[in-house]
Each structure stands twice: as structure tokens, then as C-alpha cells.
Amino acid sequence: RQLGRELTGYAVFDKPYNQFYATEMLTREYPKQKISTEILLRAEKIPDVVAYRCERDFYYGELSELMLKYAFILKKKYHVGKGDVIIMDSLSTPDAICFFWACNLVGAKVRPIDPIYSADQVEKILIDYKPKMVICDALHFGTMSKAIGEKNIPVGYIKLRGNLPLVSPVKKSIVLLLEDVNELQIRRDKNSFWSNLHDEVNSVDLSSIRLEDLASPYVEDEIAAIFPTSGTTGEAKGVEVTNENFLSNVFKEYISDFDIEDNDSLFNPMPTCSSFFWYTIALAAFLGVTTSLCPMFDAKVSVKQIAEDESTWVLLGPIIVEQLCRYIEKNETSNPIFSNFICSIERALFGKDSKEIVDIIKGKRHYISGGDLLPLKLERRAKSHSLFINNNLGTSENTGPSTNPNGARKNLVGYYEGCVGVSLPGNDMAIFKYDEENNCPALDADDYEFGQMYYEVGEICFKASNPNVFAGYFNNPEATAQTILTHSDGSVWYHSGDLGYMDPAGHCFCCGRKSGLIVRDGHKVWAPKIEIVAKNIAGIDDCAVIGVPDAKENEVPACFIVFSDGVNPQQKNAIVREFYSSVLSSIDEKHVPTYWKELDAIPRNLMAKAKIPELNEIYEDDISQRDGEQGKSKNPFKILLKAFKVAK
DSSP: OOSSSOOOSBHHHHOGGGGGSOHHHHHOOOOOSOHHHHHHHHHHHOTTSEEEESSSEEEHHHHHHHHHHHHHHHHHTSOOOTTOEEEEEOOSOHHHHHHHHHHHHTTOEEEEOOTTOOHHHHHHHHHHHOOSEEEEEGGGHHHHHHHHTTOOOOEEEEOOTTOOTTSOHHHHHHHHHHHHHHHHHHHHHTOTTEEEHHHHHHTOOGGGOOHHHHSOOOOTTOEEEEEEEOTTTSSOEEEEEEHHHHHHHHHHHHTSOBSOOTTOEEEEOOOTTOHHHHHHHHHHHHHTOEEEEOTTOOGGGHHHHHHHSOOSEEEEOHHHHHHHHHHHHHHHHSOHHHHHHHHHHHHHHHSOOHHHHHHHHHHOSEEEEOSSOOOHHHHHHHHHTTOOEEEOOEEGGGTEESEEOTTOBGGGTTOOTTOOOEEOTTOOEEEEOEETTTTEEOTTSTTGGGOOBTTOOEEEEEETTSTTSOOEETTOHHHHHHHEEEOTTSOEEEEEEEEEEEOTTOOEEEEEEOTTEEEETTEEEEHHHHHHHHHTSTTEEEEEEEEEEETTTEEEEEEEEEEOTTOOHHHHHHHHHHHHHHHHHHTOGGGSOSEEEEOSSOOBOTTSOBOHHHHHHHHHHHHHHSOHHHHHHTOHHHHHHHHHHHHO
16 A cells, blocks of 8 residues: 555565555665765854763764865875775774765775784785775784784874773773783884874964865765675675665665764764674764764673663674673563662762663663664563664665664554565565575576565575665675676576565565684674685595684684594594684684584585585484583584683
């Protein structure tokens, strides 16, 4: 009735999600200019509104001024201009945000990197991207200087001093001490390639500087940023997004009647390497509201950090939702007398007790969950504690969110329990048949171009002509061609790699990812990478890795090993230790399995692909037979991992 026509049963033709938007929302054009120009114009209109809380209040007026100062430094000192690449290794501070937008203003492309990257990983990025300059925190001097080596790359560093909210005094003291030591090292070495950006900014006089002298001309489809992602293959790739990708995504959310008021604010603890971080920063500027930054967000104390911040909207992932639920349940089920005694001690030591923290947590207006699948059971559990979770589907290839968060719009328009939202206004999405046996789109299936019928599970796809769909992968046309596919009817779609279905109303439901990706404590872990390491170790004939549930880390890698003939039990233990060490040194700690089991053979199909359901059954049967603590004590992976953490 809302669409004014009968449904065909196929979302490709029906576009049922359009019923949730007024006609002007579906047809309204987004601004065609640089994202930084739009941010600057909006910031100049609200100079006295707080843009960021980060140990102090930072106003939109300061944002526009600092953007221009950084743009001046980039252009006049470092000669950065159109097409140049800037590597960013910075935590989420106001300076880092202003620098990012300044790069866009002068026409440069920013390539943010994950702050947990090793020197070797950073060096590879420097070689691949050939940056004009690097911006990093003084705290990261050791890693960055080792990665740069003898390369003559200018580095501008930012200090975290004055930008460390929601951390303990002890941790803050340690961070500042390390930062000071690193700065002394820079000065002692008299490294002419390293410069303190704060000193340079303070020397800039804006009185004679005009915006038109700094900003490069707007060019349609120009790359604005390159965000890191592992996509659907596990190989690191750079997602190239344009100004149009950025602006259209933000604008379409902006006009969707978000349930946000002038006195609301957003808690954004995400890292700067995330496209979702920058999308949210831009959206806040459009809405004219405040963002609370948390450069040192710590999942272990996330509940108290969220409670200590005054924001009414919180961005988080399923792991943090789980922690919030546990904290509430622990305090609501404890002995009242004992609980009151503990609360009095907490008030004396920390100013807030557990009951107050629970009340604050329950008082937040919205929790936006993204980055991983939020199980329906966890969503309902949170709702039972008065936590309203707005589930969202997003990818870097869609420049952040792919849908409007479920329940985040005024009057709960489009809300449906368990779904990940509905398509953004004017954008097209559909579900296409997926060959799970061979782990690929079922392009040869009959009537594939029609898509799946409602409630049928398949791969969630987005029309490539949607203005928020990325331009391609940096220097990787092959990967781009595997992700943006032309169907037999000539239509072109971005294939997300997420599996799900749609109902006749247009609500999208996500069922999981294509096999191979494991999200462990918020970090992407790729089974193929672990398998490659294993198969290069003498004594291992075959190996398969799957993701299994974990109470603390949400999902962890479980490994199945086939040893070579003639390997005795003692040798097997030595091989396992070597395998662990190799994964740790060649990839990272998160890729180290917490479970392993020896098999006579890995169950595989005719295409030689591991049969994931069978491996899951083997794992579940094995776990059910083990005594919990005894099982842990016999697992060398967990013993070694614990030993490593203690040593670290």
C-alpha cells in the first residue's frame, strides 16, 4: 500500500524499503563538493558549539580555524597538493581530525593505518603508497621511525597531552612520560624530517590567508581517502572513497530524520583507520552536535568509560553490548547488603558507585552497534535491561554504514527487532543467491539477476550506482573486479560478502559472513592466513581453521591439524609450539588459535574446500566431552598465549 503497487516477491524490482521515506528524501540531491568544504562551511555557522570533548571542550570555531592552518602548512611547507598521499598513524584527537580534513581541502588523499600495526606492516604500506608525508602521534615514534628507516619522508607529529579523557591517572602519566621520552629522542637525533605540528600551527597567522588560496578545485570522482580493509579475501586492501561517496552517505543519513536533538551528543570510541569513524565525525558536523572522543578506549574498562562520558548516543560493537549486559546483571543479582557496602567504598574512591553507573548506562538514549553481527539473543537481552540497541550494517566499501541503523530514526520509523536497518534513501540493495558450498556468488544459477525472494538467504548486495559505493581498491583492479560484478542483465552490483535476507517490508537481516573471516574482540582474523602458516611448517600435512564462539572475545580461531606420517606425540607438541610462534611472529597475537585438534583428514568437498559445518560439529562434540578446566590445561595454545601476555 505504501509503495502504491503489488509486490513481485523480489526486492530487485520492488525496492520495498522505499516505503519508509518521503518522496523528497528519495529524490533530494546531496551537495557536490569536497567533504572538507562542506564541513568547513557548517562549522563556521556554529562557532560557539562544542565540536569535540577530549579532556577539554573543542569548538566548531576552532575546528574551522585549525583546518585552515593545517591546510596552509601542508601547502606552503610540505608542498602537498592534488593527488598526493598522506599516511596517518594517529589516535582520535581534534588535531588529527582537523589534519584529515585539511588534507582533503588541499586535494590530498589520506591513508589511515591501524595503530596496532607493526613496523614491518607500516613499512610495506609506505612502500606501496609512496606518501608525500606522514602524520603520527609522538607516542608512535619507535614504530614509525623503524618503518621509515632511511627513506626521506617528512613526518609531522602530534602530541596526546591534553587529549587523554576517560583514562586512569596512572595510565595517563605513563603515556605522557613515553611521549616526552620519544620527543626527547627526536630532538636528540636532530632529525630534520620530524616536525612538531603544534609548533608549526601556532606560528601561522590566518589574517591574510584566503580559503581559495588553499583549497584545490573540486573535481568529480576525485579520491578523498583510502581506508584499510581485508574485504572478503583476508588480504589487506585499500578502499578508495571519493568526496561523493562521503558526502552522499552522510547527507542521506542527515535527511533521514534521525532521533537526535540539539542537546544530544555522540560517544565515538572508534579508531581513525575506520571509515565509520570519519563518517560519524562528518555526520555530527552536519547535525551540529558534539562528539566525545576517546583516543585510549579500552574494552576492559569500557563500561565505566561509557558511564563517565555525558553523551546520549553511544557507538559500540557486540562485545561491548555483552559487557554492558554483564555489568548490569552482576549488580542486579548481587547480595543487597554486600552491594551497599561495596557501593559506599566505590563512592569514596571513584565518586560513582556501581548502582549509579547502571543508572547512567540505562539512561543513554541510543546505542548504535556495528562492526560485527549482533545476535538477536543479545539484542533482546540488552532490551530486557532497558538498553535500546540500534543494529547497523556497514562496510568500508560503502563508506561506513550501508543501512539506516535499526530504530535510530524518529518515531522508530523502519524499526523491526533483529534487523540491521533498511537501505539509505534513494539507494538500491538486494539479496542474490550464494553458493555456500563453493564460497562464491551463484552467478550461473537460473534467474540469478532476479535476486532471492523475500526471506531467502543469499549475499547482501548494493547497486554499484549508489553514490556511496567505493571507487575501487587501491592498485588492485583484480580484487575490485571480484567485488563489483556485472550480472547477466547488465546491472552492476557491489557484493558485500555478508549473508542475509530481506522481508517484504524491506528490513534487512544479516546472518553472518562468508567463511574465512573471524572477528575476534573487534579485530579481523583471517582463517586462510593461519592455514598458510601451518602448511609451511614441517610435520603438518593439512590444516583448516574456523571461527568458534568465545565468551570473552566473541569469536576465536579453532584449528584442525593433520600431522605427517611418522610424527610422534613429543614431536607433535614441538610442532604445535613452532606453529604458535610462527603465527605470532608473521601475523599477530589475535590470529593465534585458542583451540586445536588433531584429525586423520580434513573433511573437504570436491572443490577441495573445507566443510565448515562438519568442522563445527567436530568442535562442538569435542568441547561437550571435555571437562572445562582440564580441557584448558591440555591446550598448549592457551598456555603459551597466557605466557606471552605475561611476558609482554
